[in-house]
Amino acid sequence: MRAFAYSRADSVDHAAHRITHDAAFVAGGTTLLDLIKLDVLKPKNVVDINALPLKRVERLDDGRLRIGALVTNTDLAHHPEVKRHYPLLSQALLAGASTQLRNMATTAGNVMQRTRCPYYRDAAAACNRREPGSGCDARGGLNRLNAVLGGSDACVAVHPSDMCVAMAAIGATLTLSSADGEREVAFGDFHRLPGDTPHIEHDLADGELITAITLEPPLAPAGSYYLKLRDRASYEFALASAAAQLSLDGEMIGEARVALGGVGTKPWRCPDAEAALVGQPAQIATFERAAEIALRDATPLEHNAFKIPLARQSIVRALREATRLARDEGKQEGQV
Numbered sequence: 001m002r003a004f005a006y007s008r009a010d011s012v013d014h015a016a017h018r019i020t021h022d023a024a025f026v027a028g029g030t031t032l033l034d035l036i037k038l039d040v041l042k043p044k045n046v047v048d049i050n051a052l053p054l055k056r057v058e059r060l061d062d063g064r065l066r067i068g069a070l071v072t073n074t075d076l077a078h079h080p081e082v083k084r085h086y087p088l089l090s091q092a093l094l095a096g097a098s099t100q101l102r103n104m105a106t107t108a109g110n111v112m113q114r115t116r117c118p119y120y121r122d123a124a125a126a127c128n129r130r131e132p133g134s135g136c137d138a139r140g141g142l143n144r145l146n147a148v149l150g151g152s153d154a155c156v157a158v159h160p161s162d163m164c165v166a167m168a169a170i171g172a173t174l175t176l177s178s179a180d181g182e183r184e185v186a187f188g189d190f191h192r193l194p195g196d197t198p199h200i201e202h203d204l205a206d207g208e209l210i211t212a213i214t215l216e217p218p219l220a221p222a223g224s225y226y227l228k229l230r231d232r233a234s235y236e237f238a239l240a241s242a243a244a245q246l247s248l249d250g251e252m253i254g255e256a257r258v259a260l261g262g263v264g265t266k267p268w269r270c271p272d273a274e275a276a277l278v279g280q281p282a283q284i285a286t287f288e289r290a291a292e293i294a295l296r297d298a299t300p301l302e303h304n305a306f307k308i309p310l311a312r313q314s315i316v317r318a319l320r321e322a323t324r325l326a327r328d329e330g331k332q333e334g335q336v
């Protein structure tokens, strides 16, 4: 582990001024400190942002929910607004990591967490994401955990977040702040596909920090479900996960949202699958067709072809559960 200078920021402006290409913010520290110890990230300056006033969750007048960047994963999962109106997000958060980690991990830190590709985390391996131009040992290596969607010759690393999969399905906007003011980026545009430049992971410029994430208003009456499939039942990243959300109009699907985790190089929204659901009967055959469409461009590596049927199944099961919950919700509201 290399030495770094540590300082605390006491305002967003202060934090933004401190952040240069060789500096890093620390929030919960659950990703950053691991990667510093592994010699994967080598910031010369670490700026602690925990004193910033970014810990509120508030409902906006337009029905959206604004989440401060420093709200912990635990507080967000158990927040009454999230449990009532965004159970999908609560489920996804609680499916991630462990209680201790969620108590420290923050909303923005989760968005910014790095891939768990073992070759990225091994400073001795070739990894274009960690060291541009060095190659990709995952392509010809042990790639069971790698991506089947969104990969390139340069990189096939999975984005590991559960929370981000729920946010991709719900629809959200990130607020990025710098000394020049604020700008907003749609959640789906924030994480980048690797292409030829996998080291450029997101749309955050030097001198910017994430200050909030604002969720779209909830669908109503709707059901939603987050299904995470993994090698062991807890404290493990997804092999495949699906976030599904839909509203019903009688037995027909009104609106539908589907996103995948564990299989894509970024949190993977499935707009074509969603289009195949809308206006169709809420039944297994419809869900299977949507799942086929969601995975039709999937490209397996030597050891991860199993992820394609696994992801399809996760979509079908998540949609089936979401439908059951939407029916229950509709009955409660007397609408179905």
Ligand SMILES: Cc1cc2nc3c(=O)[nH]c(=O)nc-3n(C[C@H](O)[C@H](O)[C@H](O)COP(=O)(O)OP(=O)(O)OC[C@H]3O[C@@H](n4cnc5c(N)ncnc54)[C@H](O)[C@@H]3O)c2cc1C
Pocket (backbone or CB within 6 Å): 024, 025, 026, 027, 028, 029, 030, 031, 032, 033, 034, 049, 069, 095, 096, 097, 098, 101, 104, 105, 106, 107, 108, 109, 110, 111, 112, 113, 160, 161, 162, 163, 208, 209, 210, 211, 235, 236, 237, 238
């Ligand atoms: C053993 C283990 C198991 C895990 N399992 C899961 C899992 O199953 N599912 C899952 O989703 N996650 C999992 N995680 C990842 C965990 O969710 C992340 O480590 C956590 O969310 C990161 O948040 P943090 O606040 O600790 O970030 P930090 O470690 O403090 O920061 C992470 C990155 O974000 C940057 N950053 C932080 N805040 C901001 C900001 N406001 N603006 C701009 N940049 C910022 C930092 O500079 C750094 O690059 C696991 C982690 C561990 C260690």
